[in-house]
Amino acid sequence: MLLSVRAGVRAALLASAALLPLAAQAQTTSTDAAAPAAQDDAAADEGQIVVTGQTTPNRPLITASADITLANRDLIDQKAPRSTADMLEMVPGIFVEATAGAVSNNYSVRGLQGGGQRFVQLQEDGMPILYGGGGADFFFDQDLTIDRLEAVKGGSSGVLTVNGAGATINFISKAVNHEQPEGAVRFTGYNYGLKRADGYYSQPITDKLAFSVGGYIQSSPGVRKNTNDYAGWRLKGALEYKFDDGGYVRLSAKGGDMKNAYYADQPYRFTDGDPAGVPSLDTQFGNVGGRAFSNIAVPVSTFAHSSGYREFNYDDGIVAKTWQARLDFEKPVSDSVTLFGHGRYLDYSYDFNGLFPGSGTGNAGLTSAVNYLTPGAASPINDLLTAGQAAYPTATRFGIKNLRTGQVIGSNQTALLNALNGNGFLQRTTLNHDAIDAYDFGFNLGGRWNYEGNGFTNSLTVGVMYYNTKRDQDQSATASVVNDVRTNSDVYDIVALNASNQVIGTLSDNGLVSYGDWGAGIRSRKDSSVSLYVNDEFAIGDLHLDAGVRWEQDSATAWDGNTAAVNQAVPAGTAGVLTTVGSTWDGTYTVRKATKKAVAYTFGANYLITPNFSVYARYANGFQMNNVDAITGIELYEAGVRAQMGRMFSGSATVFRTNFKNQNYNFADPVNPSVQSNINADLRTNGVELDLNFRPVPAFSIDFQGVFQDPKLVNLAINGANQSGFEGNRPERTPARLFTITPSFKLPNGLGEIYGRYKYIGKIYADAGNGVALPSYGVTSVGASFNLSKQLQVSVNADNIFNVIGLTEGNPRQGQTQAITDGYFYARGIVGATYGGSVTFKF
Numbered sequence: 001m002l003l004s005v006r007a008g009v010r011a012a013l014l015a016s017a018a019l020l021p022l023a024a025q026a027q028t029t030s031t032d033a034a035a036p037a038a039q040d041d042a043a044a045d046e047g048q049i050v051v052t053g054q055t056t057p058n059r060p061l062i063t064a065s066a067d068i069t070l071a072n073r074d075l076i077d078q079k080a081p082r083s084t085a086d087m088l089e090m091v092p093g094i095f096v097e098a099t100a101g102a103v104s105n106n107y108s109v110r111g112l113q114g115g116g117q118r119f120v121q122l123q124e125d126g127m128p129i130l131y132g133g134g135g136a137d138f139f140f141d142q143d144l145t146i147d148r149l150e151a152v153k154g155g156s157s158g159v160l161t162v163n164g165a166g167a168t169i170n171f172i173s174k175a176v177n178h179e180q181p182e183g184a185v186r187f188t189g190y191n192y193g194l195k196r197a198d199g200y201y202s203q204p205i206t207d208k209l210a211f212s213v214g215g216y217i218q219s220s221p222g223v224r225k226n227t228n229d230y231a232g233w234r235l236k237g238a239l240e241y242k243f244d245d246g247g248y249v250r251l252s253a254k255g256g257d258m259k260n261a262y263y264a265d266q267p268y269r270f271t272d273g274d275p276a277g278v279p280s281l282d283t284q285f286g287n288v289g290g291r292a293f294s295n296i297a298v299p300v301s302t303f304a305h306s307s308g309y310r311e312f313n314y315d316d317g318i319v320a321k322t323w324q325a326r327l328d329f330e331k332p333v334s335d336s337v338t339l340f341g342h343g344r345y346l347d348y349s350y351d352f353n354g355l356f357p358g359s360g361t362g363n364a365g366l367t368s369a370v371n372y373l374t375p376g377a378a379s380p381i382n383d384l385l386t387a388g389q390a391a392y393p394t395a396t397r398f399g400i401k402n403l404r405t406g407q408v409i410g411s412n413q414t415a416l417l418n419a420l421n422g423n424g425f426l427q428r429t430t431l432n433h434d435a436i437d438a439y440d441f442g443f444n445l446g447g448r449w450n451y452e453g454n455g456f457t458n459s460l461t462v463g464v465m466y467y468n469t470k471r472d473q474d475q476s477a478t479a480s481v482v483n484d485v486r487t488n489s490d491v492y493d494i495v496a497l498n499a500s501n502q503v504i505g506t507l508s509d510n511g512l513v514s515y516g517d518w519g520a521g522i523r524s525r526k527d528s529s530v531s532l533y534v535n536d537e538f539a540i541g542d543l544h545l546d547a548g549v550r551w552e553q554d555s556a557t558a559w560d561g562n563t564a565a566v567n568q569a570v571p572a573g574t575a576g577v578l579t580t581v582g583s584t585w586d587g588t589y590t591v592r593k594a595t596k597k598a599v600a601y602t603f604g605a606n607y608l609i610t611p612n613f614s615v616y617a618r619y620a621n622g623f624q625m626n627n628v629d630a631i632t633g634i635e636l637y638e639a640g641v642r643a644q645m646g647r648m649f650s651g652s653a654t655v656f657r658t659n660f661k662n663q664n665y666n667f668a669d670p671v672n673p674s675v676q677s678n679i680n681a682d683l684r685t686n687g688v689e690l691d692l693n694f695r696p697v698p699a700f701s702i703d704f705q706g707v708f709q710d711p712k713l714v715n716l717a718i719n720g721a722n723q724s725g726f727e728g729n730r731p732e733r734t735p736a737r738l739f740t741i742t743p744s745f746k747l748p749n750g751l752g753e754i755y756g757r758y759k760y761i762g763k764i765y766a767d768a769g770n771g772v773a774l775p776s777y778g779v780t781s782v783g784a785s786f787n788l789s790k791q792l793q794v795s796v797n798a799d800n801i802f803n804v805i806g807l808t809e810g811n812p813r814q815g816q817t818q819a820i821t822d823g824y825f826y827a828r829g830i831v832g833a834t835y836g837g838s839v840t841f842k843f
Contacts, residue, residue, distance in 0.1 A: 516582020766810025
């Protein structure tokens with residue numbers, strides 16, 4: 001019965017897509033729909049300077065020569081995002097791997113390999129959340145203070161911001177209300193334990209001065225089963241003064257202290273070509289993390305931590321703290337010239353306590369408990385067993401000791417070992433404690449000159465951007481433990497036993513079987529960047545011509561902690577047979593300095609054939625600064641059509657080609673995880689992007705957003721050696737097809753809305769060698785909102801209602817030629833069916 005219902009709902013959603021004129025021309029939003037209103041609001045909100053790929057005030061979106069997406073508050077609420085990554089799914093062409101939890105998720109643009117956040121810049125009110133772009137979702141989350149999302153892919157993105165040549169995603173705050181008091185409170189809850197309260201309030205103080213304040217508090221164990229609850233808060237406020245001539249000056253500040261759960265890979269098995277779970281570890285909500293990983297003292301270099309120990313505490317999860325002060329202004333100095341400025345100082349940190357099952361050891365670390373305890377090549381801890389034989393020569397055998405229960409099982413008790421948790425497996429799990437302490441100062445100052453001549457208009461924007469950032473990182477004391485394979489798994493000591501299975505010695509250190517797995521782990525990065533930019537938008541009749549250029553110089557410094565020639569001894573009294581702390585920082589640095597310069601440029605054209613139909617084309621050449629490392633280039637070609645037909649239809653269709661040049665990143669060598677291997681490759685992607693809205697009657701609409709692309713690896717080298725066998729492969733974690741269909745029905749008399757959503761993610765490969773293919777999947781969601789009064793709204797939604805298994809990555813720490821071993825492998829997947837809702841009161 002369930003299968004027939006599932007098939008029926010999917011068929012209905014896919015049939016909805018068939019109603020769309022897919023061959024038709026397109027425009028991102030319709031003139032009477034919500035998103036064009038967002039474009040109008042951007043022009044109307046005094047004091048709101050927004051970078052969405054255009055600098056001409058009041059320019060209709062249909063005349064744009066860039067690929068722009070808009071989503072207002074209503075669309076955001078319909079999406080019901082539970083993370084910033086969920087918000088990014090609203091932008092066609094962005095592939096999101098939203099499986100790490102609320103933060104630390106991966107997203108990529110137009111065929112770039114997954115597993116990172118390169119070329120995508122997240123902004124808040126027109127300024128980057130972080131200069132480098134990566135990691136921004138640690139320090140930002142949407143709440144009631146956010147009014148809408150605006151995004152531009154390619155085009156002027158690489159000119160009007162830094163490190164965002166692929167896409168800029170701009171989260172725009174609600175305008176401070178100078179007319180009357182307004183406010184809202186919202187209470188949200190979900191079946192997995194999320195509890196959250198949001199609030200927003202704004203009012204005028206005088207006829208020229210007004211303020212706003214908003215934020216949220218929440219508590220959540222995370223979407224997977226967890227023994228811990230993570231709490232936190234974020235708060236933002238603004239004070240704005242309006243000038244008589246329409247300009248403004250706004251002082252704002254925000255802060256936060258948030259804890260979140262984090263999920264990495266876990267074991268899966270393949271059954272008849274489909275991923276499935278391991279007994280005692282559910283695919284949909286299973287989580288190996290739990291109490292066993294609380295307060296583990298890991299031996300480390302005394303140069304990194306003077307006590308000789310660094311604590312790993314899974315209970316903390318990810319702790320992200322922020323404090324920011326910001327000043328914005330816009331001031332007309334004549335009828336045609338306006339000066340503007342945006343500046344902010346951000347102090348931020350995070351303390352990351354994450355579990356990485358299978359890291360370094362890969363599938364080899366997932367094997368039977370019997371293999372673990374049998375000396376030889378089949379044991380993932382053979383080095384430890386060899387040291388144990390030397391330390392305890394009278395031992396008859398080895399065994400495991402459960403640190404929670406104290407139970408000891410010897411290697412000769414094969415029936416008990418094979419029955420362990422119904423699967424008989426043990427695994428090695430890496431404890432990754434990564435701390436960042438940083439600041440990020442930046443400003444964007446410039447002017448805009450609007451000129452209207454005889455039959456033409458021109459808008460010229462010039463400006464300077466400056467960023468000064470410093471990040472200190474401590475990723476020392478990365479170690480691994482032996483644990484079982486189940487939710488809330490137990491950690492085990494490896495023990496030496498006599499003939500009666502009595503413990504005569506302990507090989508491990510409270511479950512720890514290795515130290516210093518990922519190297520010394522001490523590093524810092526500093527950037528001092530200056531950009532000069534010009535963007536011009538010229539219109540004559542129905543023709544719009546756009547061009548922009550940005551020159552950037554980054555004075556960069558990198559400090560990398562040196563590894564000692566001789567590893568430091570473990571502190572006196574440390575249990576086990578390991579004698580050193582592993583890869584050891586010696587207290588000194590290798591310092592590299594470089595001054596990097598690059599130019600980004602773009603030009604495009606739009607021709608309005610009729611008031612409701614246009615064609616456009618754009619070329620962009622941009623780059624990503626990488627501190628002292630080589631600059632990465634990106635080249636984007638696109639051409640498209642936009643159309644709108646009253647209420648009935650609006651949409652856009654874009655063909656694109658993207659060339660990513662010299663993609664360079666490191667990965668852990670599976671043989672020796674403390675050694676970093678390097679990949680350098682070019683990527684080429686050809687594709688088509690569709691963003692369509694069809695509204696046959698006022699009460700019913702269908703949205704279709706999709707990308708169909710063909711990404712390929714070219715000229716790939718690993719550690720400088722060309723890999724001809726990789727030529728033409730699909731970049732890892734990059735789908736060729738992804739689309740979303742959203743039919744919605746508005747209830748009569750403004751009573752609310754009911755909607756469905758079907759999201760399809762095509763097959764991806766876990767590795768650049770294309771050795772492990774993760775199958776395609778589709779997720780069905782439903783929701784409804786009910787306006788009980790003008791002030792009171794109730795919303796409910798359910799995600800993945802058919803409990804589909806979907807995998808977004810394999811084991812990125814297993815290398816670039818992954819495989820499935822005896823039917824088992826490591827991967828990270830989406831969660832099962834979740835449901836919840838919110839109550840909002842506006843006043």
